[in-house]
Amino acid sequence: MTASPRVRARRRLAAFRITVFVVLGAFFVVPLLSMASFSVRVPARGRTLDYWKQLGENPELRSAIVTSLELAALTVALMLVLLVPTMVWVRLRVPGLSRIVEFLCLLPLTIPAIVLVVGLEGVYAWVTYFFGDSSLTLTFAYTVLVLPYAYRSIDAGLASIDVVTLSEAARSLGASWFTVIVRIIVPNIGSALLSAAFISVALVLGEFTIASLLNYENLQVVINLLGKSDAQTAVAASLASLLFAFVLLVLLSFVGRRSSRRVTATVAPAPATSTTTPREA
Amino acid sequence: MRRLAPALGLVPFLGFLAIFLLVPTIAVVVGAFVEEDQPSLSNIQALFDDVVMRTLWNSVVLSGSSAIIGAVLGALLAYAVVTGRPDGLLRRSVTAACGVLAQFGGVTLAFAFIATLGFSGVITEIGRDTFGIDLFGSGWLFGLKGLTLVYTYFQIPLMVIVFLPSLDGMRAQWREAAESLGASTWQFWRHVAGPLLLPAFLGSTLLLFANAFAAYATAAALVSQGSPIMPLLVRNALTSEIVLGQQHLAFALALDMIVVVVIVMTLYVLLVRRTSRWLR
Structure with missing residues (x-):
């Protein structure tokens, strides 16, 4: 009823x-x-893949793709070198500072990139003075941009293992701090580092604001320029970069799911059990 | 000295952030009060110029409308997801897609809509050839209306991501308790679920507002004429040296944007604190 x-x-x-x-x-x-x-359409003649072929042939586009990939790699490297030792160190030796580090890492979320770029102009005058006028100097600014996302995934990774016990065990067996970080902690938070790297790559490949306003050329800047003269190649390039980011971020969601499952299964995994260590760290 | 030694391990990290995050931020704040190397309030006064005020208003309207549309549609989508199986394929693929689409912005998104609704866009041509409708109009896509539509594309997925946890926090017992006391569906939403979810909903809307307010790349690639919103006006002030007769106007405009974002984010934090009392 x-x-x-x-x-x-x-x-x-x-x-x-x-x-x-x-x-x-x-x-x-x-x-x-x-x-x-x-991106495959020709007026009154049907379809063509010519615009997609341009992606490999157009020299400006090709060098921009290379620049953006190099920037992504450098940003990931600098992010890992800066963040991993600092975050491990804070957990082990100066937990009192953890709130400050968290605040600083999340700060870029509240400062719009367009605002940051206004202040960065002066800083980049010095960067150019020391490092030259290469587009690759954007690595510094991009590391700041990816910081909040990288911080979150690394923090989640560190929270899922018992950092203190692991490092005390290693230290009591005579390991140096360097060994503790590189051979004990890093292998255990492999998937967290991998997801931090993925999100960083996705962000760097899509970045436009800072590069264009500091007058550097990266992939998005060149695509935007190309859009004025050859819209269809620009759309093909956009779609290609988008698909690449899709693949990265879908992979990321798989990595994230696997790591969260592992957290519940193991309390303090021994270093030897982690067979899935990413080697790039 | 020995107690301070461990803190020295943070020096590289703090040094890097000082140079590339704190110095630029401070430079913006200080630069807003400088003109021709002299302390001056003229840049701040220029913020109250008609052009700047109208641009700020445009930005607020654009961010507000795209945030509200995104929040409502995103909440509906989130509810449609939550009412499905918690570990189902649908839920997993929708959340994964939202994670990707919320990051999808910038130049790429602008081109996606130019390819769809631009002058020779796919949908525009279908409308023109098949139905005889002129969807392109006088180029609305490249103005504020177009930006609202395009921003909605990344606002909806962001809403799903930030609002889903709150919907998950709703317990079946609440509904059962209300039903056993004779409440109708409408009464349940009006008196139980609505008030409980409202702070989370408003908080998420504020987050969406800040997200749209800060967005630059999509607008830069899409808008062809003038600088109708704040980020584009900042670009104008940065690249063309002197706007409104002020050299340092970019700094003041940037400060203006920081003030808006800080107000919005403070409200957001307050609302989230209130939400977390009920929904965990």
């Missing part, structure tokens, strides 16, 4: 869910499909 309003409510909920998924799904999928269609 009470079943009939229940059934009606359930039917209404199902209708609501289907409507939401279909309408919003279309909103998200249509621009992506349009990009794909736009």
